Amino acid sequence: MLKRTAPSAIALALTASIAGTLTTAAAATSVAADRGDASSVRTDKGLVRGTLTDSVRTFQGIPYAAPPTGDRRWAPPAPAKRWSGVRNATEPGSACPQAGTLPPLGPKSDNENCLFLNVTTPRSATAKPRPVMVYLHGGDHTDGTGAMHGARRLAAQGDVVVVTVNYRLGALGYLAHPDLEGRRGESGNYGFLDQQAALRWVQRNATAFGGDPDKVTLFGESAGGYSTCAHLVAPSSAGLFDRVIQQSAPCTNAAMGQRSRADALADGQKAATEITDWRTATAENLVKPFGEGPQYGPVYGGKVLPRTPQEAFASGRVNKVPVLQGINRHEERARVYGLELSKRATDPEARIEEADYRFHLEREFGSESAAVIAAHYPFSDHGNSPALALAAALTDANWARHTVETGRALSVHVPTYTYEFAATDVPWYSDPNFPKPGFEAGAGHTFELPYLFELDAFDSLTPAQQDLSNRMIRIWTDFARTGKADWKPGTPAALNAQSLGSGPDSIRPVDFAKEHQYDFWKSLR
Numbered sequence: 001m002l003k004r005t006a007p008s009a010i011a012l013a014l015t016a017s018i019a020g021t022l023t024t025a026a027a028a029t030s031v032a033a034d035r036g037d038a039s040s041v042r043t044d045k046g047l048v049r050g051t052l053t054d055s056v057r058t059f060q061g062i063p064y065a066a067p068p069t070g071d072r073r074w075a076p077p078a079p080a081k082r083w084s085g086v087r088n089a090t091e092p093g094s095a096c097p098q099a100g101t102l103p104p105l106g107p108k109s110d111n112e113n114c115l116f117l118n119v120t121t122p123r124s125a126t127a128k129p130r131p132v133m134v135y136l137h138g139g140d141h142t143d144g145t146g147a148m149h150g151a152r153r154l155a156a157q158g159d160v161v162v163v164t165v166n167y168r169l170g171a172l173g174y175l176a177h178p179d180l181e182g183r184r185g186e187s188g189n190y191g192f193l194d195q196q197a198a199l200r201w202v203q204r205n206a207t208a209f210g211g212d213p214d215k216v217t218l219f220g221e222s223a224g225g226y227s228t229c230a231h232l233v234a235p236s237s238a239g240l241f242d243r244v245i246q247q248s249a250p251c252t253n254a255a256m257g258q259r260s261r262a263d264a265l266a267d268g269q270k271a272a273t274e275i276t277d278w279r280t281a282t283a284e285n286l287v288k289p290f291g292e293g294p295q296y297g298p299v300y301g302g303k304v305l306p307r308t309p310q311e312a313f314a315s316g317r318v319n320k321v322p323v324l325q326g327i328n329r330h331e332e333r334a335r336v337y338g339l340e341l342s343k344r345a346t347d348p349e350a351r352i353e354e355a356d357y358r359f360h361l362e363r364e365f366g367s368e369s370a371a372v373i374a375a376h377y378p379f380s381d382h383g384n385s386p387a388l389a390l391a392a393a394l395t396d397a398n399w400a401r402h403t404v405e406t407g408r409a410l411s412v413h414v415p416t417y418t419y420e421f422a423a424t425d426v427p428w429y430s431d432p433n434f435p436k437p438g439f440e441a442g443a444g445h446t447f448e449l450p451y452l453f454e455l456d457a458f459d460s461l462t463p464a465q466q467d468l469s470n471r472m473i474r475i476w477t478d479f480a481r482t483g484k485a486d487w488k489p490g491t492p493a494a495l496n497a498q499s500l501g502s503g504p505d506s507i508r509p510v511d512f513a514k515e516h517q518y519d520f521w522k523s524l525r
Contacts, residue, residue, distance in 0.1 A: 038123070044204045045082045048089040052123065055156040059119045059209075060147060061093035064201040065194065067113035068168060074175065075184045077115060077197040092118060092147030096169045097283040099143070104429060104446075104457035106143035110284040114166050117198055120151040121161045121209050129212035131480040134163045134202055134241070136195060138222030138248075138446065141257070141296040142170040150454030157470065158477025161211035163202055167194035171286050174296040176264035177272055179279070188264045188299035192230055199231075199240040217243040217480040221449060223297065225249025226257025230298040231319070233312035234305055238319050243483050245476065246325040248445060250402035251309035252409060258308055261301040313409040322483040323410055324476075326419035326497075327403050332394035334444035336387050337437045344435075351438040352387035354379075360390055365397075369524060373397075376520055387439045400516030407490045407497075417485040419475075420510055421448040422501040423468055427458040452476065468502055475500070 038057060040049045050059035065077035072078055093116030100108025122130070133154070137144040146164030155162045167173060173191030180187035199218070206213040218241040220228045228244050229251035231237040249257070259267075272278045275285060300308045312318050336352060339360070343350035357379075361370035373393050382388035403418065410416040426447045428436055441447070450458040451469040461469055479485055487509065490496045497512035513519070 040086065041208050043208060045080050046084065047086045049086050050089045050119075053152070055123050056152050057121050057123055057209075058152070059089040060091055061116045062087075062089055062119065063093070063115060064117050064165075065115040065197045068115060068172070068190070068194075069112045073112065073172065074180050074187065074190060076190065076193045080115075092116065092145070093166065095145035095147070096166050097172055097287050098139075098169055099287050102143065103431060104434070105139045106145055106148065109145075110282065110287065112172065112283050114168070115194055115197070116146070117163055117165045117201065118147055118151075119161065119163050119209050120155040121211070122156050122159055126159075126210060129207065129215070130159055130161050130210055131215045131217065131477070132161045132163060132202060132206050132211040132213070133158075133217045133219060133477070133480050134165065134199060136165055136167070136218070136220030136224030136227045138220065138224045139169070141174055141191065141223045144169070144223070148455065148457070149449070152454060153469070154452055154473055154477070157473050158480070160477050160480055161206065161209050163198070165195065165198045167191045167198070170296055171271065172283065174264075174299070175268050175271070176259075176261065176299055177268035178265060180268075186261070186299075186302045186304065187268070188259075188261070188302075189304045192227065192234075192298050192304065195227055195231070196234075196237060196240065199237070203240065214242065215480070216241045217245060219245035219247065219476075220249065221247040221446065222249060223257060226251070226297060229257065229309050230300075230305055232321075232323070233307055233309050233318055235317075236304060241319075241321065243321050243480060244323045245479065246323065246406075247448065248327050248331060248399070250325065250327065250399065250406040252313070252405045253398070253402040254308070254310065255398075257297040259295065259297060259299050261299055264299040267295075309406075310409075313406075313413070316413050318410070318413050320414050322415040322417075322479070322489075324417045324419065324479050324485060325403065325406060325410070326421065327395075327399045328443040328445060328448055329420050329422040329499075330391060330395060330442035331399045331445045333388070333391040333437075333439070333442050334446065335394065336391045336439075337441070337444065340387065340437055341434075352385075352390065354386050357386040357390045361393065364394065372524070376517070383439075385439050387437070396516045396518075397521055400512070401518050401521045404495060404513050404516075404518050407495045408492045411490045411492055415483065415489040417479070417487065417489050418495050418497040418512065419485075420497055420499050420512060421451075421472075422499045422506070422510075423447075423451075423465070425462075425464065425502055426450075427461060427465060429457060430459050431457065448472070464502055468500070468506075471507060472500060 039052050063080040094111035094114045095109040096114035097110050098106050146166050149164050151162035168191040176188030203213045218228050225246040226249045228246050377389045377393045379389050407418045421443050424442050427450045451472050487498045488496045495512050497510050499510035
């Protein structure tokens with residue numbers, strides 16, 4: 001298809017005939033593998049052997065780029081080397097360097113040889129290529145790994161190929177600094193360029209795993225979702241995907257996942273003064289000073305990302321693919337839980353009280369606005385709970401209003417579907433170090449993930465939760481297959497959002513803007 005010869009991929013266009021030959025050969029090998037050794041697939045760099053179950057084939061730790069070590073640190077990703085023989089793909093590759101201070105977000109790692117991806121595909125052979133879903137993990141651009149997200153149910157039930165990706169994090173992935181500019185191009189977007197390299201790997205290798213390179217869905221949650229926003233407006237990402245799913249990542253939220261080049265360079269210079277010989281420091285010494293310091297994420301205003309999502313949506317300069325976007329109904333209950341945990345450090349019975357409610361509103365919005373917000377979100381409307389009232393105000397301000405504006409802006413250019421994950425009975429963390437909060441957890445940040453993936457960080461799904469999981473997997477994979485959801489796309493005048501909750505009648509239309517007080521927040525600007 002001509003769409004694959006994007007202006008940003010001239011080099012790919014020059015080698016299209018070679019790539020086509022390689023893809024055809026890989027496809028033939030894959031068919032042969034289905035008839036013989038189903039655990040083996042030939043990629044463009046060599047043969048890999050994965051793991052078989054009754055329902056899926058899983059291939060882990062496949063390098064999609066060269067190790068970003070030595071001279072390749074703080075440089076765009078380079079091609080992976082070929083290997084001879086059969087590469088063992090039964091174990092995940094190393095996570096990218098991260099502190100590991102919050103286990104549910106990711107493991108501690110100081111190994112820079114981390115640019116690996118994982119492929120899960122249904123066990124059964126098929127004559128028709130399957131849709132491919134490429135997942136970018138969350139973790140604030142400082143934590144996480146693709147292998148944490150088991151994709152067995154998503155692949156088998158949805159009949160899709162699922163790819164989960166590692167990308168460079170924190171300072172190693174997103175440090176901008178004047179000393180890093182020059183022959184290697186502009187600094188600051190190494191993790192983003194890793195994601196592009198993984199998407200190009202998918203274009204070259206999807207067919208070998210039974211996938212359709214012309215039906216690729218890019219999806220992500222939180223930081224991974226904000227990364228999909230960047231790909232949606234990046235000229236050099238054109239043609240690498242055909243649909244986008246954004247979970248808990250409304251693109252018009254400038255406070256999350258967006259940095260200007262000027263700010264990123266200034267932050268980088270400041271951060272570099274905090275460690276001696278920062279250019280040659282070990283990964284472990286880089287993770288803590290930087291990962292706990294400046295905000296990381298895509299850098300806008302340069303050649304890679306010339307326009308922010310807001311600017312691109314206003315001008316129509318977006319990669320025109322269907323979008324499914326949404327948030328969790330109680331996003332900020334996860335943050336309020338963190339506030340409660342910090343109080344419990346000195347008093348195990350501590351709870352969020354009225355004084356905490358006022359303090360955090362004032363810190364977030366200023367004293368004058370805080371008084372207006374407190375009057376609009378009285379405890380009596382939230383079970384007489386300061387914690388729930390605070391979470392509702394923060395969710396509506398920081399997530400919901402941007403979801404409304406993202407949906408309206410995108411719907412001018414592409415089919416845009418909006419959902420709200422609204423389950424109230426959700427799996428809790430499996431780690432006993434995270435006791436349940438003193439309020440109903442609800443659909444907090446990340447709590448939709450166990451409905452789509454197998455995650456060790458959460459308890460197993462109950463039968464009722466499994467039912468919602470089945471329905472969500474169908475919605476996600478049908479969108480990957482068709483580019484459409486079960487409900488009408490939104491318009492600039494009507495979001496047409498769908499609520500995804502528990503129970504037989506809980507998937508239903510919802511007046512998202514009204515329920516999340518959009519007009520109130522708009523009036524405060």
